[in-house]
Amino acid sequence: MNPHRRHPFIRIAALVVYFFLYAPIVMLVLYSFNASRTNILFEGFIPSVGPLQMEGSLVTQSPCGAFHWFCELAKNQEVGVAARNTLTIALTSTFVSAIIGTMAALAMQRYNFRIKPFAQLSLYIPIVIPEIVMGIGVLTLFSQLFAIVNNSLGLAGDARLTLGIGTVIVSHIAFCVPFVTLVVQARLQGFDKSYEEAAMDLGANELVTFWRVTFPMILPGVLSGALLAFTLSLDDFVITFFATGPGATTLPIYVYGLLRRIITPQVNALSTIWIGLVLVAVVLLQRLQAREAK
Amino acid sequence: MKELSEFAVEMRDVVKTFKTPEGTMLNAVDHVNMNIKNGEFFSMLGSSGCGKTTSLRMMAGFEWPSEGEIYIEGQAMGHTPPFQRNVNTVFQSYALFQHMTVYQNIAFGLEMEKAPPDEIKARVGRVLDMVQLMGMEKRFPKQLSGGQQQRIALARALVKLPNVLLLDEPLGALDLKLRKEMQLELKAIQQKVGITFIYVTHDQEEALTMSDRIAVMSKGKVMQMGTPVEIYERPTSRFVAGFIGESNFLEGTVQSINGERANVLVPALMTEVTGLNTGKVKMGEKAVVCIRPEKIRISDEPVSKQNSFRGAVKTTTYIGSDTHVYVEVGKLTIKVWEQNRVSSLDPKAYYTAGQNLTLNLMPENTLILADA
Ligand SMILES: Nc1ncnc2c1ncn2[C@@H]1O[C@H](COP(=O)(O)OP(=O)(O)OP(=O)(O)O)[C@@H](O)[C@H]1O
Ligand SMILES: [Mg+2]
Numbered sequence: 001m002n003p004h005r006r007h008p009f010i011r012i013a014a015l016v017v018y019f020f021l022y023a024p025i026v027m028l029v030l031y032s033f034n035a036s037r038t039n040i041l042f043e044g045f046i047p048s049v050g051p052l053q054m055e056g057s058l059v060t061q062s063p064c065g066a067f068h069w070f071c072e073l074a075k076n077q078e079v080g081v082a083a084r085n086t087l088t089i090a091l092t093s094t095f096v097s098a099i100i101g102t103m104a105a106l107a108m109q110r111y112n113f114r115i116k117p118f119a120q121l122s123l124y125i126p127i128v129i130p131e132i133v134m135g136i137g138v139l140t141l142f143s144q145l146f147a148i149v150n151n152s153l154g155l156a157g158d159a160r161l162t163l164g165i166g167t168v169i170v171s172h173i174a175f176c177v178p179f180v181t182l183v184v185q186a187r188l189q190g191f192d193k194s195y196e197e198a199a200m201d202l203g204a205n206e207l208v209t210f211w212r213v214t215f216p217m218i219l220p221g222v223l224s225g226a227l228l229a230f231t232l233s234l235d236d237f238v239i240t241f242f243a244t245g246p247g248a249t250t251l252p253i254y255v256y257g258l259l260r261r262i263i264t265p266q267v268n269a270l271s272t273i274w275i276g277l278v279l280v281a282v283v284l285l286q287r288l289q290a291r292e293a294k
Numbered sequence: 295m296k297e298l299s300e301f302a303v304e305m306r307d308v309v310k311t312f313k314t315p316e317g318t319m320l321n322a323v324d325h326v327n328m329n330i331k332n333g334e335f336f337s338m339l340g341s342s343g344c345g346k347t348t349s350l351r352m353m354a355g356f357e358w359p360s361e362g363e364i365y366i367e368g369q370a371m372g373h374t375p376p377f378q379r380n381v382n383t384v385f386q387s388y389a390l391f392q393h394m395t396v397y398q399n400i401a402f403g404l405e406m407e408k409a410p411p412d413e414i415k416a417r418v419g420r421v422l423d424m425v426q427l428m429g430m431e432k433r434f435p436k437q438l439s440g441g442q443q444q445r446i447a448l449a450r451a452l453v454k455l456p457n458v459l460l461l462d463e464p465l466g467a468l469d470l471k472l473r474k475e476m477q478l479e480l481k482a483i484q485q486k487v488g489i490t491f492i493y494v495t496h497d498q499e500e501a502l503t504m505s506d507r508i509a510v511m512s513k514g515k516v517m518q519m520g521t522p523v524e525i526y527e528r529p530t531s532r533f534v535a536g537f538i539g540e541s542n543f544l545e546g547t548v549q550s551i552n553g554e555r556a557n558v559l560v561p562a563l564m565t566e567v568t569g570l571n572t573g574k575v576k577m578g579e580k581a582v583v584c585i586r587p588e589k590i591r592i593s594d595e596p597v598s599k600q601n602s603f604r605g606a607v608k609t610t611t612y613i614g615s616d617t618h619v620y621v622e623v624g625k626l627t628i629k630v631w632e633q634n635r636v637s638s639l640d641p642k643a644y645y646t647a648g649q650n651l652t653l654n655l656m657p658e659n660t661l662i663l664a665d666a
């Protein structure tokens with residue numbers, strides 16, 4: 001007899017876990033195809049394609065058919081702006097934090113300096129402290145800093161430094177760097193310094209050694225760190241909420257604003273697209289890690 | 295014009311001090327002097343931790359001496375970085391670039407020299423031919439066996455045609471059979487290209503078979519430097535005599551010296567033993583008589599009055615080509631390796647315990663060393 005006989009409880013536990021993990025997501029995706037404008041009951045898919053027709057709160061016909069709410073979303077200017085902001089912030093902060101994070105990981109690996117234990121510990125602080133604390137901290141810092149700068153330089157009107165896309169990017173970089181550093185550090189764990197010595201031995205100076213040998217070897221680590229940073233930045237709400245200002249609305253902030261008014265299936269449509277994107281990112285990440293493991 | 299030096303590499307009074315994790319200072323290399331001649335196959339031999347790798351790394355430029363100076367082709371190296379030294383290294387771990395193909399690995403060093411592409415192609419082809427790995431250009435290091443990776447590591451360093459090739463236990467990861475093959479091959483390649491090889495090993499047989507000269511090291515110091523024959527036949531210290539091959543040591547005091555020979559009174563045998571005074575011992579000093587087990591002759595009756603001792607066989611070990619006979623003489627047990635010159639199934643042909651016999655130590659095969 002197999003000593004690891006499966007107890008029925010294991011199967012039930014797995015089912016329960018999967019249900020609560022994925023049922024909300026399935027519901028959300030399903031409702032993005034809802035014929036009803038109100039997001040309360042699922043009234044079935046929008047049946048036919050044609051000029052827009054409505055019966056009360058029910059959409060009976062739409063030029064986009066079942067994808068009605070996705071089309072509505074596409075027409076929504078504000079969503080477009082928010083999406084662009086989100087991507088700008090995510091791409092910029094990913095790029096910058098990947099560079100800083102990698103440099104930090106390399107420095108910690110090769111040099112011994114007095115504050116090294118503290119530096120290592122400080123990597124975990126942004127990860128473990130509550131996000132809302134970080135958010136308030138960021139807000140306090142920037143408003144105080146900007147007030148001092150604005151007053152002392154006598155800036156007025158549009159020249160005044162204000163919260164906006166810049167402050168969001170800076171705070172995203174701040175919380176992404178530790179994640180990148182930790183991922184790259186894990187990759188560097190088994191990195192044998194004799195590869196770099198071999199390159200120098202063969203006539204490559206420090207710079208050439210880095211670009212031709214070190215960087216290609218740690219690239220999978222850097223990429224998975226960057227991808228992690230990207231997904232974190234993409235869906236960050238709390239810190240962005242505090243660091244953002246007028247004209248720098250991101251998608252999570254925008255959705256939150258919508259929800260406070262009415263919940264239309266547009267939100268669901270937006271979320272569905274979003275989930276799709278994140279899913280692609282996660283699959284990429286897994287592929288990378290699988291290749292690294294080989 | 296560059297000044298030509300007789301020596302490819304020289305270490306002059308080099309010290310390398312490391313701070314240990316325990317906080318003490320350790321001289322991994324301790325006032326080492328070495329001259330390695332051009333075109334020579336030179337080995338550094340010593341047990342683990344004696345500073346071989348550290349010496350090699352200082353020649354390559356990965357470490358800088360704490361004291362003293364290293365000269366390559368007569369030029370003081372100081373803090374010259376590795377990429378400006380005309381030496382190349384074959385790493386024990388091979389350190390092949392995993393993200394590059396075999397071709398790219400070997401071409402790397404030539405690209406750094408900015409050699410023209412067709413020259414690179416020709417030289418890579420030639421060196422692959424030399425290590426017998428034609429047709430493997432497109433493979434990645436992980437798709438090669440350990441022995442093949444070893445050859446690529448060698449090819450990658452050789453293709454640069456350095457003046458000196460540094461090899462840190464390059465065969466350490468290979469199995470015994472492949473190791474023996476590669477020893478011959480390495481030696482053949484070295485003779486063909488005429489490059490100075492500085493070879494680190496802790497395998498004495500490897501050092502003896504391959505080298506023109508050997509430096510025996512211990513605890514950061516060079517104990518003796520010489521040809522394999524000199525090292526084996528004329529060790530200058532008890533350490534070297536015990537480290538290379540096997541030896542019997544008989545401790546005593548110098549009684550008299552006449553010419554090249556010295557007489558030592560060995561209390562455990564209650565008699566004098568005569569041998570070559572290779573250790574330059576003086577009257578009245580403590581000394582040790584040293585003789586290799588294969589150089590002792592067994593006979594029934596004493597061959598001469600000098601250096602012949604009666605003894606009884608304690609144990610024997612048959613090892614095929616030889617029989618190892620352990621003989622009790624006085625208070626000592628002396629080991630004798632007897633070649634099995636006759637083929638016999640009779641156990642008596644290989645000596646038996648309790649058998650009485652005479653051991654003859656020819657004075658010309660017996661060395662007198664200082665007992666340090
Ligand atoms: N970077 C370092 N920091 C501190 N101690 C070191 C360092 N490198 C080497 N040592 C010490 O120096 C001594 C000599 O080391 P080395 O690597 O030269 O030995 P080795 O002769 O090559 O030995 P093996 O045959 O085991 O490779 C050892 O005691 C080692 O612990
Ligand atoms: Mg070593």
